[in-house]
Amino acid sequence: MSAQTDVAVRGTRSATGPGFLARAGGVARSSALWVAAAIVVLIAAIVTVLVQGGENTAELHYESTEDGGGRAFVEVLSDHGRDLTTTESYGEAGAALDAGETLVVYAAGWTMSDPGIEDLSVRAAESGARIVLIAPEQQVEVWTDALLYDYLGDGSAPPARRAPNCGADVANTAGTVRHEDTGSEYFSTSSEPEDSVFCYGADSGDVVPHGVYAQVPHGDAGGTVTVMGSAQWFANGTLAHEGHMSLVAGAVGTDDPLTYYYPVQSDQPGEGDDGEAGGAPTWLFPAWAVAALLWSLPVVLVALLVYGRRLGPLAVEPLPVIVPAAETVRGRSALLQRSQARAEGLADLRAAALVRIGRRLALPPDAPAAEVVARAAAASGLDPAWAEAVLLSEHPHDDETLIRIAIDITTLESEVTPP
Amino acid sequence: MALTWRFLVLTAIAAVPIALRPEGTTFLVMLGVLAIIGLLDWLAAPGIRALGFQRTPGPRIRLGEDTHAVLTVTNSGRRRRRLLVRDAWAPTAGAQDNRFRATVRSGSSHERTTVLRPTRRGMLRADRITIRSTSWIGLVARQRSVDVPATITVLPPFHSRRHLPSKLRRLRELEGRTAVMLKGAGTEFDSLREYVRGDDVRSIDWRATARAQEVMVRTYRPERDRRVIIVLDSSRLSARYVGTGTAFDAAIESGLLLAGLAAGAGDRVDVLVADARVRARVGPLGRMASLDHLMHRITPIAPELLEADWETIVSAVMGVTSHRALVVFVTALDPATIAEDLLPALPVLTRRHMVAIASVADPVLHDMTSARHTTEQVYTAAAAERELMESRSLIHGLAGLGVHSVHEAPDDLPPALADLYIMLKSSGRL
Numbered sequence: 001m002s003a004q005t006d007v008a009v010r011g012t013r014s015a016t017g018p019g020f021l022a023r024a025g026g027v028a029r030s031s032a033l034w035v036a037a038a039i040v041v042l043i044a045a046i047v048t049v050l051v052q053g054g055e056n057t058a059e060l061h062y063e064s065t066e067d068g069g070g071r072a073f074v075e076v077l078s079d080h081g082r083d084l085t086t087t088e089s090y091g092e093a094g095a096a097l098d099a100g101e102t103l104v105v106y107a108a109g110w111t112m113s114d115p116g117i118e119d120l121s122v123r124a125a126e127s128g129a130r131i132v133l134i135a136p137e138q139q140v141e142v143w144t145d146a147l148l149y150d151y152l153g154d155g156s157a158p159p160a161r162r163a164p165n166c167g168a169d170v171a172n173t174a175g176t177v178r179h180e181d182t183g184s185e186y187f188s189t190s191s192e193p194e195d196s197v198f199c200y201g202a203d204s205g206d207v208v209p210h211g212v213y214a215q216v217p218h219g220d221a222g223g224t225v226t227v228m229g230s231a232q233w234f235a236n237g238t239l240a241h242e243g244h245m246s247l248v249a250g251a252v253g254t255d256d257p258l259t260y261y262y263p264v265q266s267d268q269p270g271e272g273d274d275g276e277a278g279g280a281p282t283w284l285f286p287a288w289a290v291a292a293l294l295w296s297l298p299v300v301l302v303a304l305l306v307y308g309r310r311l312g313p314l315a316v317e318p319l320p321v322i323v324p325a326a327e328t329v330r331g332r333s334a335l336l337q338r339s340q341a342r343a344e345g346l347a348d349l350r351a352a353a354l355v356r357i358g359r360r361l362a363l364p365p366d367a368p369a370a371e372v373v374a375r376a377a378a379a380s381g382l383d384p385a386w387a388e389a390v391l392l393s394e395h396p397h398d399d400e401t402l403i404r405i406a407i408d409i410t411t412l413e414s415e416v417t418p419p
Numbered sequence: 420m421a422l423t424w425r426f427l428v429l430t431a432i433a434a435v436p437i438a439l440r441p442e443g444t445t446f447l448v449m450l451g452v453l454a455i456i457g458l459l460d461w462l463a464a465p466g467i468r469a470l471g472f473q474r475t476p477g478p479r480i481r482l483g484e485d486t487h488a489v490l491t492v493t494n495s496g497r498r499r500r501r502l503l504v505r506d507a508w509a510p511t512a513g514a515q516d517n518r519f520r521a522t523v524r525s526g527s528s529h530e531r532t533t534v535l536r537p538t539r540r541g542m543l544r545a546d547r548i549t550i551r552s553t554s555w556i557g558l559v560a561r562q563r564s565v566d567v568p569a570t571i572t573v574l575p576p577f578h579s580r581r582h583l584p585s586k587l588r589r590l591r592e593l594e595g596r597t598a599v600m601l602k603g604a605g606t607e608f609d610s611l612r613e614y615v616r617g618d619d620v621r622s623i624d625w626r627a628t629a630r631a632q633e634v635m636v637r638t639y640r641p642e643r644d645r646r647v648i649i650v651l652d653s654s655r656l657s658a659r660y661v662g663t664g665t666a667f668d669a670a671i672e673s674g675l676l677l678a679g680l681a682a683g684a685g686d687r688v689d690v691l692v693a694d695a696r697v698r699a700r701v702g703p704l705g706r707m708a709s710l711d712h713l714m715h716r717i718t719p720i721a722p723e724l725l726e727a728d729w730e731t732i733v734s735a736v737m738g739v740t741s742h743r744a745l746v747v748f749v750t751a752l753d754p755a756t757i758a759e760d761l762l763p764a765l766p767v768l769t770r771r772h773m774v775a776i777a778s779v780a781d782p783v784l785h786d787m788t789s790a791r792h793t794t795e796q797v798y799t800a801a802a803a804e805r806e807l808m809e810s811r812s813l814i815h816g817l818a819g820l821g822v823h824s825v826h827e828a829p830d831d832l833p834p835a836l837a838d839l840y841i842m843l844k845s846s847g848r849l
Contacts, residue, residue, distance in 0.1 A: 004437075032462055034460060035458045036462065038454075038458055039455050039458050039459065040531060042451045042454050042455050042458075043451075043455060045447075046447075046448055046455075049444055049447050049448060050444070050448065065608070075543045115524070116764060161574045167638075175617060188655055273837055287441040288438040288439065288441050288768050289438070290441065291437045291438055291441030291442075291445075291446075292434045292437060292438045292441075294446070295433065295437045295438075295446070295449075296434075297665075298433075298450065298453075299430050299431050299432060299434070301428070302422060302426060302427050302430045303427050305422050306422045306423065306424055306426065306427045309422065309562075311503065311505045311549050311551065311562075312505050312507055312517065312547055312548075312549025312562075313547065313549075313564060315507045315508065315509055315510055315546035315547075316509075316546075317509035317511065317543075317544065319509060319511070319539075319544075320539075320541075320665075320721030320722060321653065321658045321721070321723065321724050322657075322658055322659075322665060322824050323656075323658045323659045323721065324658065324659075324660055325659050325660045325661050325781050325783060326781055326787070326803075328806070329784065329802045329803050329806050330799065330802070331501045331800070332800045332802040332805070332806075333795070333799040333801070333802035333803075334798075335425065336798045336801060336802060337794065337795060337798040344801075345797060345798050345801035345802075346801070348801040348802070348804045348805040348808070349797075349801050349804055351808060352788070352804035352805075352807065355808065355811075382622040399794045402794065402797055403792065403793070403794060403797055405792065406791040406797045406800065407791055407792070410789075410791060
């Protein structure tokens with residue numbers, strides 16, 4: 001019997017070698033194949049990311065090599081010996097203006113805040129620095145009081161190719177340019193501005209000078225604000241068209257050094273700021289600390305995976321049923337208590353005590369209760385009237401009486417000794 | 420697939436290049452590099468299919484003893500395996516320290532003995548074996564769980580066996596096979612011998628005296644080869660938790676002691692375990708029989724939440740033997756069950772057999788009756804007193820029907836039942 005049992009319960013599990021076909025099918029089905037494919041895809045993705053270098057592809061950004069990017073004009077100017085620096089920092093842009101350097105600002109897209117523009121404008125006016133704005137549109141009115149951006153008003157679509165239409169050398173050297181845009185242009189705020197240049201304006205018959213290329217004096221220190229009305233003139237894809245490059249080169253002038261400021265939202269001074277560079281609190285920390293903090297997310301995820309993975313499923317087994325003991329007794333007790341059945345409860349206690357006393361005094365089982373009580377009083381030497389009250393007659397009016405009688409029963413019972 | 424702490428360390432180290440060059444591309448590249456390293460290491464980890472497992476359970480034991488199971492891991496693959504193994508067993512099998520690391524070379528095997536400390540009686544099954552296999556770098560593991568069936572047998576503890584020698588000695592004294600002159604009053608004629616002073620004059624055999632010219636007395640010995648049928652009730656009331664185990668555990672203890680005693684005294688013992696159906700029938704056990712077989716049959720049986728079907732049980736008892744027997748029901752003394760189900764069947768039984776009922780008393784009830792200081796305690800005491808009185812009156816009623824009953828706390832029930840048997844045996848009422 002026991003030998004049989006041993007064989008029956010000893011378990012074995014072993015692997016046998018599969019055939020070639022089975023193995024080929026196994027390879028196809030095996031996860032190893034898919035894992036290898038995933039590795040190839042991942043490597044390809046990493047190589048792509050590395051080759052692209054993660055350049056900023058925003059419009060006219062100095063890193064962007066796309067058609068709308070601004071890397072080409074930056075490189076052409078640098079190749080021609082211009083001392084050109086690029087920056088995204090508001091602080092650096094301000095410093096360049098304070099030093100009287102020429103600042104090219106990508107002013108489109110409402111990236112800069114008004115306080116930021118006002119601050120730069122004032123600093124340029126004080127130092128006599130030149131500012132070249134790329135497509136500032138309505139915000140040009142913040143940069144300078146001399147210009148405003150307005151609709152031409154004749155309803156007809158202005159021509160896409162514009163002739164210089166003015167006497168400025170820069171424009172006439174560049175020749176025609178393209179300007180595909182709405183019918184808005186930059187207008188002078190006075191009808192006869194001094195030392196100002198307005199070129200490439202559509203012929204609208206307006207007496208106020210206007211154009212998509214404008215240069216106005218700025219401040220008393222000899223600075224100017226030049227507005228380049230179209231970002232197309234700077235863009236990689238269209239820089240070589242028409243006279244764009246020439247116009248750009250002329251507009252930025254010949255003074256070194258030159259700074260191209262590409263504003264970002266994060267360090268613009270706000271309305272209530274004191275003019276210092278501010279922004280999100282993360283910028284209070286060094287970049288490496290923020291990066292390391294962000295990396296803690298993958299670390300936590302891996303930690304969850306490492307310590308959350310169980311070594312196999314939980315071991316389960318059906319257990320035999322167990323019923324709590326004395327449940328019925330407790331249930332009955334609760335029932336008695338809820339229905340305030342003092343008399344019934346006391347009756348049970350008295351009956352049990354009488355049976356025990358009767359047995360101890362060797363009375364016959366059918367002896368009447370009164371006799372048992374009398375014999376008990378006699379055997380214990382207690383007052384027979386009290387014994388009768390405790391064991392037979394006293395009615396429990398409230399819980400306190402009930403408890404007292406119950407304790408008295410115990411006392412009386414303990415006093416009864418066999419004759 | 421499962422990552423290890425080494426992979427976590429590697430991920431943490433990847434924060435260094437990210438801190439040195441805090442840009443989005445570094446993030447992406449480090450994520451990709453980690454994924455590639457993880458997947459490569461997963462590919463490098465040897466598979467688990469070429470491993471063989473064997474479980475050899477240790478000897479069967481009584482509850483309370485330790486046993487073990489040997490797990491053999493055989494590597495039939497070509498590569499060395501670095502494994503983390505979990506040898507899982509059912510929780511009540513009490514597997515100690517069942518996780519281990521092993522390095523198994525190609526073609527060799529690894530043996531591991533897991534100590535098992537079971538916490539309940541029964542056939543306790545092994546759960547799955549879970550294996551993690553890593554390469555020598557150990558960043559990512561392959562994980563798999565396999566079912567390797569094995570069972571250990573945990574017999575009832577049979578604590579009451581300590582009573583067996585003393586009870587058997589008393590029986591031998593009754594038989595007169597010891598030097599002590601305490602001959603019992605059996606009814607089976609044993610021998611004639613000369614009268615000595617102190618012998619019962621009623622046992623003088625006058626015919627033999629006439630023949631032998633000496634006063635001869637007959638000696639008797641207790642009957643042999645009587646039948647004892649023990650019925651263990653495994654219905655819902657046996658699942659009550661009384662003292663330190665269920666009522667059924669106490670019933671098994673009592674049944675085993677009585678079976679051992681009766682078999683040792685030369686009677687033939689049958690044991691039935693039944694609730695709504697007969698779940699086990701063992702017997703007849705003779706003088707030479709070992710209790711091992713009986714224990715083995717009872718081991719896997721646990722009480723079920725079923726009502727006992729006394730008709731089935733009684734007919735099973737009647738089917739065991741047509742001779743007069745002592746039928747012992749080890750059941751609960753529940754007034755409703757006894758009155759409605761057992762009482763109608765009793766006359767049939769008592770006509771042919773001697774019937775006894777053994778039941779487990781709940782020692783908690785006595786404690787409940789003694790505390791009477793709050794309202795709740797008083798009501799509890801009243802309910803407990805009522806329960807005790809009902810049991811007592813039931814025992815009285817059964818005694819009136821010629822049924823012997825034993826109602827004791829779990830620890831006292833086995834010897835009390837044995838004493839009842841010895842009393843019946845010595846008074847020749849079997």
